[in-house]
Structure formats: structure tokens, C-alpha cells
Amino acid sequence: MWREINQHGNVGPGRLDLGSVGHIIKRTCSLAGLDPALYSGHSLRSGMATSAAADETPERAIMRQGRLRNRAMVDRYVRRSSLWKECAAAYMWL
Numbered sequence: 001m002w003r004e005i006n007q008h009g010n011v012g013p014g015r016l017d018l019g020s021v022g023h024i025i026k027r028t029c030s031l032a033g034l035d036p037a038l039y040s041g042h043s044l045r046s047g048m049a050t051s052a053a054a055d056e057t058p059e060r061a062i063m064r065q066g067r068l069r070n071r072a073m074v075d076r077y078v079r080r081s082s083l084w085k086e087c088a089a090a091y092m093w094l
Helices: 018-031 041-054 059-066 071-082 088-092
Strands: 003-005 011-015
Touching: 018 041, 041 059, 041 071, 059 071
Parallel strands: none
Antiparallel strands: 003 011
């Protein structure tokens, strides 16, 4: 859960709403010189699932952490990570 932190470093009691998370990500990308149009709150969720799958984390753990309801959603989030791992050309010594 993401929480508000004020300018004095005090952590707020409640969670941030989804719009706030997206705004923070886009603002941080801008400050880092990245195109904010390419990033969103979804990027964090997808990145977690993709990294976890690349490290061979069990699907049930990815589902629980990412709050994904079924295995089809896991496949949707990590599809790109398996692209080179399951590359047919790798079996042909290419």
C-alpha cells in the first residue's frame, strides 16, 4: 500500500488513490528525463510480475502479490518476459 508522505517526512494514515500513484510516476519520469506518456501505475504492476516470472517465481505468488485473479492475467502481464526464454530459434542453435 502506498501512503502519503508530506514535506516534513510524516507518513499519512491512509492509502493513496490510484490517480495519485499515476501522477507521482509520471512526474518522477519527467524529472528523470523520461517520456511520462510511456509509464503509468500499471508499469509497476507489470514490472513486478515480469521480473518475478523471469526469476521463476511460482505463478500463485505472482497472482497474490499482483492481485491477479487468474492465470490468464499472469500470462498477459509476463508474456514479454518469456519471449526470449521460449524462443524456438534457441533450440535450433541460432
